[in-house]
Amino acid sequence: MEAGVTKSSEPRMMSRERITALLQGKPIDRVPLFPFILGFCAKNVGLPISTIYSDPEKSFDAQRKTHEQYGFDWGPIYGYASYGTWEFGGDVKMPEGDYEQAPSHSVNPVQSENDVSKLQRPDVKKAGCLPKAMEFSQLQDKFNTPITVQCGGIFTIAGNICPVELLCRWMLRKSELVHQILRLATDHIVDVVHHWTRMFAPHRVIPQIWEPLTTNHIISPRQFETFVFPYLLEASSKMLAMGVKHLLFHICGEQNGNLPYWAQVPVGDPGLCSFGKEVEMTTAIEYFGEKNIIIGNIDPQLIQYGSPQKVYTVCRETIEQAKHAPRGYMMCSGCEIPPNSPPYNVYLMGKAANDAGRYE
Amino acid sequence: MASEERIESVLGRIQDAVVQYDEESCRQWCRTVVEEGIDPCMAIVGGLNAGMRIVGEFYQKNRYFVPELLLCSDALYAGLEILKPHLRPDQVKVKGKIVIGTVEGDIHDIGKNLVKTMFEAAGWDVCDLGKDVKLERFLEEQQRTGADVVALSALMTTSMMAVPKVIGLLRNKAPRVKVLVGGAPFNESIAQQYGADGYASDAVAAVQEGAKLIGDKRSLGF
Numbered sequence: 001m002e003a004g005v006t007k008s009s010e011p012r013m014m015s016r017e018r019i020t021a022l023l024q025g026k027p028i029d030r031v032p033l034f035p036f037i038l039g040f041c042a043k044n045v046g047l048p049i050s051t052i053y054s055d056p057e058k059s060f061d062a063q064r065k066t067h068e069q070y071g072f073d074w075g076p077i078y079g080y081a082s083y084g085t086w087e088f089g090g091d092v093k094m095p096e097g098d099y100e101q102a103p104s105h106s107v108n109p110v111q112s113e114n115d116v117s118k119l120q121r122p123d124v125k126k127a128g129c130l131p132k133a134m135e136f137s138q139l140q141d142k143f144n145t146p147i148t149v150q151c152g153g154i155f156t157i158a159g160n161i162c163p164v165e166l167l168c169r170w171m172l173r174k175s176e177l178v179h180q181i182l183r184l185a186t187d188h189i190v191d192v193v194h195h196w197t198r199m200f201a202p203h204r205v206i207p208q209i210w211e212p213l214t215t216n217h218i219i220s221p222r223q224f225e226t227f228v229f230p231y232l233l234e235a236s237s238k239m240l241a242m243g244v245k246h247l248l249f250h251i252c253g254e255q256n257g258n259l260p261y262w263a264q265v266p267v268g269d270p271g272l273c274s275f276g277k278e279v280e281m282t283t284a285i286e287y288f289g290e291k292n293i294i295i296g297n298i299d300p301q302l303i304q305y306g307s308p309q310k311v312y313t314v315c316r317e318t319i320e321q322a323k324h325a326p327r328g329y330m331m332c333s334g335c336e337i338p339p340n341s342p343p344y345n346v347y348l349m350g351k352a353a354n355d356a357g358r359y360e
Numbered sequence: 361m362a363s364e365e366r367i368e369s370v371l372g373r374i375q376d377a378v379v380q381y382d383e384e385s386c387r388q389w390c391r392t393v394v395e396e397g398i399d400p401c402m403a404i405v406g407g408l409n410a411g412m413r414i415v416g417e418f419y420q421k422n423r424y425f426v427p428e429l430l431l432c433s434d435a436l437y438a439g440l441e442i443l444k445p446h447l448r449p450d451q452v453k454v455k456g457k458i459v460i461g462t463v464e465g466d467i468h469d470i471g472k473n474l475v476k477t478m479f480e481a482a483g484w485d486v487c488d489l490g491k492d493v494k495l496e497r498f499l500e501e502q503q504r505t506g507a508d509v510v511a512l513s514a515l516m517t518t519s520m521m522a523v524p525k526v527i528g529l530l531r532n533k534a535p536r537v538k539v540l541v542g543g544a545p546f547n548e549s550i551a552q553q554y555g556a557d558g559y560a561s562d563a564v565a566a567v568q569e570g571a572k573l574i575g576d577k578r579s580l581g582f
Contacts, residue, residue, distance in 0.1 A: 039518070095518075098465070098518075098521070098522070099465025099466065099516070099519040100516075100519070101516045101519070102516075165473065168427040169431060169434075217544075218425065253544070257422075300517060300545070305549075305550055338518065339517070339518055
């Protein structure tokens with residue numbers, strides 16, 4: 001079947017209805033499309049990419065319009081991988097020019113051992129991007145979309161507080177410093193979610209944890225066990241104890257060796273677990289499917305550079321693999337959809353969900 | 361004059377120090393090389409570089425990860441710092457020259473730094489331009505150094521789009537230079553599409569690919 005030739009089946013549910021039903025474990029009409037699409041939305045409506053991170057209102061609006069245009073279901077989200085640098089006293093730089101995709105750290109708050117003892121728990125009402133994140137969540141609340149709150153990831157925050165190479169060296173040489181930073185990162189994440197659950201009904205708050213730096217291209221599964229797992233377990237348990245119903249994990253990149261640990265962390269009922277192209281959907285279902293909604297894992301490079309036929313075929317195949325996951329499945333790119341992706345390829349993700357994702 | 365047995369033993373200790381990322385021990389045994397009049401070139405090749413070759417194998421077999429690799433490279437550099445000043449001018453030979461950097465718009469340089477270390481360990485003369493490097497700088501530096509290879513790193517799907525532009529600049533002004541690309545968003549197919557001569561998925565593979573590009577198939581990098 002050639003992409004773009006056949007007419008998609010008409011969906012029978014509205015996006016909000018579909019997502020609500022999925023989270024409640026009720027039947028849905030088709031596989032939802034989860035939007036890991038940020039810079040693309042800005043470009044789509046003629047704004048600079050930085051707007052997505054610097055102007056909550058325009059960001060929300062750009063995402064909402066783009067989601068409607070391409071059929072994404074979940075709702076706008078706010079966040080970026082360098083989270084933690086600014087909040088702990090460093091500086092970030094908003095993306096500019098032709099080649100930048102997201103905010104990046106320009107000054108890490110920790111450059112030496114002495115700096116570690118100077119670190120303080122940020123004021124979650126004022127620190128870094130959090131006021132903008134709150135403004136964004138107020139829009140999520142107003143438009144009745146899921147109130148996802150950016151928490152970063154514990155280890156990834158540590159790698160944004162302190163240059164990653166230094167953090168890696170300290171893991172083997174001065175592990176007590178790493179644990180000090182991880183302690184603060186864990187407390188901070190819990191503080192953020194606590195603040196959000198005081199502003200919104202706890203059951204509507206969905207903390208999103210992204211951990212690109214725990215990839216096995218950087219750390220080993222044993223290092224994950226020592227430096228990530230205990231903190232993750234603690235933070236998740238505390239967040240759920242606040243009345244949060246679902247956590248959203250983006251288990252970014254090559255993390256196959258870490259999956260046995262991730263799978264022991266409570267993610268809610270159901271939890272939401274998103275994976276990169278490196279983790280097969282069948283593997284994800286095996287580890288996480290009984291308790292969690294599976295999200296993933298279309299290769300972003302395929303969306304940017306693949307032929308429409310290939311994009312459509314891979315999306316259909318992925319849907320076939322995952323649509324019957326016990327707690328449900330949402331199709332999504334394995335990481336952010338590249339801002340320069342051909343619009344037609346992005347459209348084909350939705351078409352594949354409509355064509356192959358229907359539940360009888 | 362140290363005996364052959366002694367030389368073998370000292371080189372073995374240096375190799376072990378690199379593999380076990382024992383920077384102080386590496387420094388001590390390299391000082392021993394100097395004190396006992398052992399050929400520093402031999403110590404670099406048979407001790408430091410040999411150690412890094414094992415480290416590279418460990419990395420590719422998932423026995424070592426980035427933290428270990430970084431500390432091994434610290435031990436390597438500690439040893440090189442002691443031995444290099446004692447090389448005779450005729451011993452300062454390089455396998456090849458390479459200019460390396462993370463392209464404009466991208467501040468991610470862990471991968472690039474590991475590639476740099478592995479090239480240095482393999483005896484290449486490396487010119488590291490750092491991160492967020494303006495595109496024209498790659499050409500300028502290649503022209504200045506006469507490098508055989510230019511290695512371009514990018515981790516973002518936006519910054520990777522700078523890579524074909526650098527390749528275009530190089531093809532115009534330095535058509536014989538080989539271009540090696542790497543970073544998370546790349547694969548063989550995209551590298552080819554961009555006009556690169558080589559692609560590597562990790563630091564060890566990068567050195568092997570670099571060796572192939574300059575026709576040094578014998579050593580497979582090290």
